[in-house]
Amino acid sequence: MDAYELLTRNAEEVVTDEEVRDLAEDPEGKRAYVGYEPSGVLHLGHLLTANKLIDLQEAGVEVVILLADAHAYLNEKGSLEEIRATAEQMKAQFLAYGLDEERTEFVYGSTFQFDEAYTRDLHTLEQATTMNRAQRAMAEIQGDETAKVSHLVYPLMQTLDIEYLDLDLAVGGLDQRKVHMLAREKLPELDYEVRPAIHTPILADLTTGEGKMSSSEGVTISMEDSTDDLEEKVNSAYCPPTRDPEPDDEGNERENPVLELFEYHVFPRFDEVVVERPEKYGGDLTYEGYEALAADLESGELHPADAKGTLATYLDELIAPGREKLREIRG
């Protein structure tokens, strides 16, 4: 797989394609980042962007993971001390998941975001940004909480992080899109360079196929899940035998979350997927890519129940090292 393909595969959006093509010409030594609010337990949402980071490393790009302790503080996730403790757990889980320790730089936001130069730039950016714009950028991240001044500062800091971490590329879920667009617009106003962004999709809710998987309620698969938890959660997933399900009665678009998990979590990490099936149902099946599996589900060759069992097995394998790490950390 060539560098451009590694950078863009499974991406929902690439901004801009020309800039990323340029980057792919000579990826060695270039720097890309994702910022995460520290969390004690990684879930599939984190792992989806981590998959992209693994792709980037394979293409020769240096990866920076911003452990965004100051951002989490702004977002009222606890004291800086508490936040840093969970950040350490997060770091350990990322490495267990498969990020290359030699090529991954973990940076605490608080180590540079309180510096004088940064703070001055932040205030300049505050002058250059309307409240309306900052709030719109933050809306996806903020959720239902009442808007505070901290919520307006939050995306402005993300904008500056891209400059201060000396990056060539910003990576994030599609929920980060407005923040990255704000950054692309504002960085030149401070005489800094524009950087491209790559956005991963937001996967559908497991049980309904609608909306987002980790939208507050809903079932989330995380590093904490036992093998049994995984089986139970995957088994209860919405899974019609098709890749584009009909909208529900209220007209909401639906995806097939089981197929999405195969596409975005399983196939990027495994060259071959084996469906173990009793003779009664036709015996084992082997897939080397997502398309073939999706086509078989669509045709009826692969029954959803067998797809689910297989999915749970592979997700379990992906999560196992992180789960073990968590167990160690917690004693």
Add this chain to the structure above:
RNA sequence: CCGCCCUUAGCUCAGACUGGUAGAGCAGUCGACUGUAGAUCGACUUGCCCCCCGUUCAAAUCGGGGAGGGCGGACCA
């Protein structure tokens, strides 16, 4: 600083005027049906009624105080 409105189940809200220890829809859980899930049937669960004090035989409801949230307070009309 001043004024008005809101706070009841996980969510959206009814009930308050005319005190009698709470309801609906959605969600959720469990069965039936499908070799998955959903849909569809059938059953079930859910509450410091924001907090404190007071009135009362009795307070979600009335009175006082407080907290959290929303909105308004130039000019013109």
